[in-house]
Amino acid sequence: MSADSQSFAVIQMVSQSDVLANLGQAEQLLRxxxxxxxxxxxxxxNFxxxxxxxxGAIGLAEAQGEGPILPWLKRTAAALKLWIVAGTVALPPEGRPGDKVRACSLLIDDxxxxxxxYDKLHLFDVDVADARGRYRESDDYAHGQAVVVADTPVGRLGLSVCYDLRFPELYTALREAGAELITAPSAFTAVTGAAHWEVLIRARAIETQCYLLAAAxxxxxxxxxxxxxxxxxxxPWGRIVAHQERGEAVLQAARDSNEQASIRARMPVANHRRFAPGKLAGDENFSQAAWRPAQILE
Structure with missing residues (x-):
């Protein structure tokens, strides 16, 4: 693939509790x-x-410039001349270091x-039939409040994280904001992944006609x-073009913008949509009371 192509990579890891060891492994995969x-x-x-x-302690240290993760991200992106979507990093809201941290997906340029x-909108507060049993992300994190899209060398990128995949209205909003690719860095449990992972990532790609970049x-x-x-x-047609079951891996593909445009032209679902968030298109009597839209940030 040429350096000027719209090529991108999705990384799989098996991260442990040692931050510096994980960063070292991530750097090898990014290289x-x-x-x-x-x-x-x-x-x-959670890379x-x-x-x-x-x-909370990790996030506070990073926000105060005393942690290793953010400096490593910026240094590695610049050294490799690579745009990086940093799965999630615990960080407090910008400008409010004393607040509860959020699960942030950061886009770092080259x-x-x-x-x-992007601060993760949907938090994983569920019970799962596995060895752990109970997951409560809201014990440690606060909810995000905005939908985020950004321009990159491979196309207009929408950001999402893991449990977000179960909420299609977010992906509708990303497509409406111009997304051509959508990231979904994840840490699905073995139980929920076996049941729902593939169908969710394919569904989100099909309904948005976007490339779905599902790191795991x-x-x-x-x-x-x-x-x-x-x-x-x-x-964008819902085909899995690269895949890794377990262990560490680097998956690569390139966006075919012509094929994507053709798919969207031949099946213009964005123009056919009659349900919009909180209303039925053309029906002024449809209730909008339950819909609370997130802010869109670009």
Missing amino acids: QAAEGGARLAVLPE AAMGRRDA QGRQAAR QGGIHPGPRETWGHAAIVD
Whole structure:
């Protein structure tokens, strides 16, 4: 693939609790992506730490410039000349270091600058029939409040994270904001992943006619926790064009903008939509009381 192509990479990891060890492994995988011609690479959710319950302390240190993760991200992106979607990093709201942290997906450009930040909208507060049993992300994190899209060398990118995949209205909003590719860095449990992962990532790609870049955690972590893996790249027709079941991997593909435009022209679902968030198109009597839209940030 040429350096000027619309090539991108999706990374699968098996992150542990040691932040510096995880960053070292992530750097090797990102270097592999860059050497393969990728212009942008997506790291999984919790790439820097899994099995830790000190998200607040990690986030505060990073916000105060005392943590290793943000400097590493900026340095690595600049050194590799690679745009990086940093799965999730625990950070407080910008300008409010004392507030509860959020699960942030950061977009870093190839000069090492932050190009966008998405705070995870939907938090994983569920009971799962696995060794851990109970997951309550809201114990450690606050909800995000905005839908985020940004321009990148591979196309207009919409940001999402893991549990967001179960809420299609977010992806409708990303498509309406011009997304051509959507990231979904994840750490699905083995139980929920086996049941729903593939159908969710393919459905979100099909309904938005976007490339779905589904980075993942895939293995055994402290906690105890087992993640499903199956990192994948899905094209706008819903085809899985790259896939890894378990373990570490770098998946690469290139966006075919002509084919994507053709798919959207031949099946213009965005123009056919009669349900909009909170209303039925053309029906002034349809209730909008239950819809609370997130702000869109570009």
